[in-house]
Amino acid sequence: MNTNNCKxxxxxxxxxxxxxxxxxxxxxxxxxxxxxxxxxxxWDMGVVKWLDYGExxxxxxxxxxxxxxxxxxxxxxxxxxxxxxxxxxxxQFDENGDGxxxxxxxxxxxxxxxxxFEYDDEDNLVLGEYIIDLFTPNGTVxxxxxxxxxxxxxxxxxxxGQGVExxxxxxxxxxxxxxxxxxxxxxxxTRLDPKAKK
Numbered sequence: 023m024n025t026n027n028c029k030x031x032x033x034x035x036x037x038x039x040x041x042x043x044x045x046x047x048x049x050x051x052x053x054x055x056x057x058x059x060x061x062x063x064x065w066d067m068g069v070v071k072w073l074d075y076g077e078x079x080x081x082x083x084x085x086x087x088x089x090x091x092x093x094x095x096x097x098x099x100x101x102x103x104x105x106x107x108x109x110x111x112x113x114q115f116d117e118n119g120d121g122x123x124x125x126x127x128x129x130x131x132x133x134x135x136x137x138x139f140e141y142d143d144e145d146n147l148v149l150g151e152y153i154i155d156l157f158t159p160n161g162t163v164x165x166x167x168x169x170x171x172x173x174x175x176x177x178x179x180x181x182x183g184q185g186v187e188x189x190x191x192x193x194x195x196x197x198x199x200x201x202x203x204x205x206x207x208x209x210x211x212t213r214l215d216p217k218a219k220k
Contacts, residue, residue: 057216064098066107066199066207071151073108084121087113095153096129096209102162102190103211105131106154115172123170127183131162131190162188164195175202192216 069092076090091110098104111125135156140148166183178200185193194214201207 057214058218059212059214060100062098062100062103062211062213064096064100064103064209064211066209067095067097067147068149068206069093070095070106070149070153074110083117085113085115085117085119087111087115093154095149098209098211100211101133101160102131102213103129103209104133105129105159106157109168111168120173121171123168123172123179125168125170127166127168127181129164129166129183130159131164131188132157132159134158160188162190164190166195168197172203177201177203177207179207190215 071093073091073093074089076087079086079088089110090113091108094107094109096103096105096107107127107129109125109127111123113121113123115121134153135158138156140150140152142148163186164183165186166181168179168181170177170179179197181195181197181199183195183197185191185195190213194216196212197209199207199209
């Protein structure tokens with residue numbers, strides 16, 4: 023997930039929204055040994071609200087952050103993976119800004135009044151706290167943990183969790199995210215409904 027820009031408002035290229043729409047057509051359902059596995063694509067667009075910048079320490083010239091937290095916007099062609107991700111993380115970076123991240127999170131699925139999204143003069147989506155007010159939850163909640171790596175400009179996350187509320191209760195999910203610093207991260211989301219029959 024993208025947490026690089028510590029500002030309340032961030033501009034996202036308009037071409038990303040086109041990719042999100044295209045991602046809706048890349049969703050498909052695959053049979054699994056037990057239950058139904060579904061693979062979906064989406065985007066972690068970045069932070070819409072910072073909750074706590076956390077506690078910073080600098081041992082040996084490195085940078086450690088404890089209790090860093092915020093809320094991110096996720097967009098996908100699937101309403102179970104479109105919504106708001108609330109997270110808290112610990113980071114350990116070296117003097118070059120490379121290192122690892124460990125995070126726990128809660129994701130609430132739903133929809134946004136996208137016709138009320140704000141854009142700048144270059145037609146780029148502007149992220150900010152106002153987006154939270156445009157959100158309508160659908161009653162589904164995922165919870166889980168993530169491990170991330172920052173190496174140069176590259177950002178990679180692997181996440182695992184389960185459904186805890188709504189129609190997805192008891193389902194499992196894995197998310198692989200990758201991209202560049204200060205840019206939206208592309209997500210490949212694999213979920214399993216263990217009770218469904220092929």
